[in-house]
Amino acid sequence: MPASSAALPTKERILGAAEELFAQHGFEGASLRQLTAAAGVNLAAVNYHFGSKDRLIEEVFRRRLDQLNGRRMAALQKIAGDPATTIEDVLEAFIAPALELSHDASGSLFMRVLARAFAEHDDTLRKFLSENYGHVMRQFTAEFARLLPNLSKEELYWRVDLVTGALTHAMSGFGMIQRKSDVPEHQHREQTAEHLIGFAAAGLKSP
Amino acid sequence: MPASSAALPTKERILGAAEELFAQHGFEGASLRQLTAAAGVNLAAVNYHFGSKDRLIEEVFRRRLDQLNGRRMAALQKIAGDPATTIEDVLEAFIAPALELSHDASGSLFMRVLARAFAEHDDTLRKFLSENYGHVMRQFTAEFARLLPNLSKEELYWRVDLVTGALTHAMSGFGMIQRKSDVPEHQHREQTAEHLIGFAAAGLKSP
């Protein structure tokens, strides 16, 4: 049982603090001393529980992406191959789980961590993400290919790539995604989804 | 005159090496020792010529963005307010200078540095970029507003934001932008511009 205020086990308190500090200062910019101080645990606890800082970084991704991509795949399975499925449906299956994740504060921090991971061209990290979660992108791309049969493979990859960039940028909290204080949370999420889906669908379907 | 192989003055050799290493390892991840070693200059040269590492970072941005945004503004001035101007024309004015910059190897590295700057939520850096180059984004947004009179201000900001994200992502070299070896450079650049402009225009004009 932890002695400090929060009643969470040490491992999870580290993961929470890591998510926040990685989002703010990057993976190299956030030190284990800042991190353990913010979590209220001993400096050595990171190496004891995770082995190294790199493995901690991977664990931060694993915890969130398992949940995020699980929901994405579940939503996609429901509509994949269905003749009635539209581009907008597929985009909804991709975007809605991410917006749900952004619902609580710690989840939205993770989207910024993810945006950082894209910006870092670190090969180890990219390989880890590709190996563990690449199949999700491939499944969604395959479904887009089915719904956009007139697009060449190259053209399709281009558009999916651009959609990915737009969504990552938007959801990492740079611009418009901040909720105004007079709009309730669930309504803001629906509006955000509408903007993202409308924009991405138009780009994908571009003549 | 420098003693080493390249016939460039020390200051520019530092800027070149900084661009490359910042793109690869980030601003905190690239050390002055790596940097000066790569540039073939003494460690103290950075602080002598630039004052500090932070000022070096700003100088890396200033050098490229002055050129990039100068060309963007010049291209925009030619078409702004013209009744015959299309969305595609404005996007071309925004995108073409960036693709020209990506033409030489060092220029394309800079687009990755720029993508990193977006991912970092460092307030100092964001303030610097906003103060020095924010007027460019405002001018382009104003022109989009003229050409899309039916969009609410909020809707317009959303779409411009998403276009920015898509372009930054694409031009920082994550995905499709790599040129295949059997395609000549100028042709690749035209094709890339077509993909980007087509996608962005469709997103902006979305019903």
Added chain:
DNA sequence: CGAGGAATCAAACGATCGTTTGAGCATACG
């Protein structure tokens, strides 16, 4: 030629980094 400012150099500064150590504490089981 000789003075003087600009530039470069090796070396060191204190601070901070990720990681390791070994003692100390707690809880569970024979």
Added chain:
DNA sequence: CGTATGCTCAAACGATCGTTTGATTCCTCG
């Protein structure tokens, strides 16, 4: 009760960080 086992802790490890110093070299100009 005694002893494992899991965990926490302060302290230290060597390495590396950005920056500063003071001497030395280079080049220009009187």
